[in-house]
Amino acid sequence: MTQVIFTIFGASGDLAKRKLYPSLFRLYKSGVLSEHFAVIGTARRPWTKAYFEGVVLDAISDLTTSKTEAEKFASHFYYQSHDVEDADHYVTLKNLQDELCEKYQTSHNKVFFLAMAPEFFGTIASHLKSENIVDGLGFERLIIEKPFGTSLETAEALNQALSETFNENQIFRIDHYLGKEMIQNIFAVRFANVLFEHVWNREFIDNIQITFAESIGVEDRGGYYDKSGALKDMVQNHILQVLSILAMDKPASFSSADVLPEKIKVLESLCIPDEATIAKNFIRGQYQAGRINQQDFPSYVDEPSVDPASKTETFASGVFFIETDRFKDVPFFFRTGKRLTEKGTRINILFKNDQNIFNQDIQQNILTIYIQPTEGFSLQVNGKEVGKNFAVEPVKLDFRHDAEALGNSPEAYEKLMYDVLNGDATNFSHWQEVKASWTLIDQIVSTWQADKSPLYPYQSGSMGPDESFDLLEQYDTSWVWQP
Ligand code: BG6
Numbered sequence: 221m222t223q224v225i226f227t228i229f230g231a232s233g234d235l236a237k238r239k240l241y242p243s244l245f246r247l248y249k250s251g252v253l254s255e256h257f258a259v260i261g262t263a264r265r266p267w268t269k270a271y272f273e274g275v276v277l278d279a280i281s282d283l284t285t286s287k288t289e290a291e292k293f294a295s296h297f298y299y300q301s302h303d304v305e306d307a308d309h310y311v312t313l314k315n316l317q318d319e320l321c322e323k324y325q326t327s328h329n330k331v332f333f334l335a336m337a338p339e340f341f342g343t344i345a346s347h348l349k350s351e352n353i354v355d356g357l358g359f360e361r362l363i364i365e366k367p368f369g370t371s372l373e374t375a376e377a378l379n380q381a382l383s384e385t386f387n388e389n390q391i392f393r394i395d396h397y398l399g400k401e402m403i404q405n406i407f408a409v410r411f412a413n414v415l416f417e418h419v420w421n422r423e424f425i426d427n428i429q430i431t432f433a434e435s436i437g438v439e440d441r442g443g444y445y446d447k448s449g450a451l452k453d454m455v456q457n458h459i460l461q462v463l464s465i466l467a468m469d470k471p472a473s474f475s476s477a478d479v480l481p482e483k484i485k486v487l488e489s490l491c492i493p494d495e496a497t498i499a500k501n502f503i504r505g506q507y508q509a510g511r512i513n514q515q516d517f518p519s520y521v522d523e524p525s526v527d528p529a530s531k532t533e534t535f536a537s538g539v540f541f542i543e544t545d546r547f548k549d550v551p552f553f554f555r556t557g558k559r560l561t562e563k564g565t566r567i568n569i570l571f572k573n574d575q576n577i578f579n580q581d582i583q584q585n586i587l588t589i590y591i592q593p594t595e596g597f598s599l600q601v602n603g604k605e606v607g608k609n610f611a612v613e614p615v616k617l618d619f620r621h622d623a624e625a626l627g628n629s630p631e632a633y634e635k636l637m638y639d640v641l642n643g644d645a646t647n648f649s650h651w652q653e654v655k656a657s658w659t660l661i662d663q664i665v666s667t668w669q670a671d672k673s674p675l676y677p678y679q680s681g682s683m684g685p686d687e688s689f690d691l692l693e694q695y696d697t698s699w700v701w702q703p
Contacts, residue, residue: 231261
């Protein structure tokens, strides 16, 4: 049972309503939070406590049938109308913190969740210190969401601002993919199976393919997305994080103290491509009008809040190489985009098959990790075809979670909040990881911005431009997943 006060900056926002309140409620239901906790929500709007409780009740309405339970939970929520730049408001906040600490006996433990635009992170952190809200009396942890900067330079400035108040081990940078069940499962697949552990290297793995496909477009986020694009929105964070888990060496133990340095080592060993290599190995695309599931969709440039002359990529694909003993020269292909054929996140690991004694072609062993929407693994192996002739054919060993297991699997945010309460940083991005990934991404961005490689159009409902398929051909392989 945890004693803590959560302070949520951006309490009236979408993230808070859709993810944070339901996650806190699940933690409450499971007993992780009970009597000794309170939540202070802050935002500009002049809400009352009663109104805020109503918002919380609304957000958790699907998660319980007990009105008493829901109301008891919501009674722990307090609201303060707050202008993040006004020092006086932090004084009021400090008073409320002290009062609630007394009332709920929270031992001065505090978690701050900044669920708002990153340009305010530095201001908030510095006020938390100057107004003595961060006072060192209990544990004090800061949770922030991406984007962590928009380039190495801005990320460094942000980090510098935060580090005036918080140490690295107090900062929890959420990458919500690291809270997903099947991403965490990669650790189990790799390190709990002798079958894979010994072949997880350049001697046996031919290439790895990472696909993060989405069928949705930019929705109502055109304003943000048009300044970001697929590379910064998905690759700099989610895809490189997954790559680091796939490519890391075995940690001495499954703890953040051992896991994070191994992941950092991978990201710091990424080859930084020069301009010519970027032109050859990285593809950018933008969706055109098209049809998905019998529905017509407009081109990206016709979406709301998008510049009609925009050159922002809604699709990115490419190949990364890592200079480590384990994976030197092994291609890590990736692709991600909006308005693709269907939503699907999956990883294919293709093994080498260069010891063929049969007088026929045999298929590569392929391990597929299905992240979402289905969750599970499959392994393609070879067996003998039934019959009097000896012919080898591939068969698939397939495992998917059943509906019940999926229903019970904790939401990514719930798991991540639980980790924060336990001070476990394993599933969060360390500053060194953020720094290394921006170093690589900046390089690609600058080549693309200088228009040194084309922006390929692709039809909505396809799997991106043909050039993404041609890329793999150059390496004598092809995308395993072709929906
Ligand atoms: C977010 C991106 O980080 O991840 C979005 O900003 C994207 O553009 C989303 O849609 C995808 O997450 P999920 O969990 O729906 O696969």
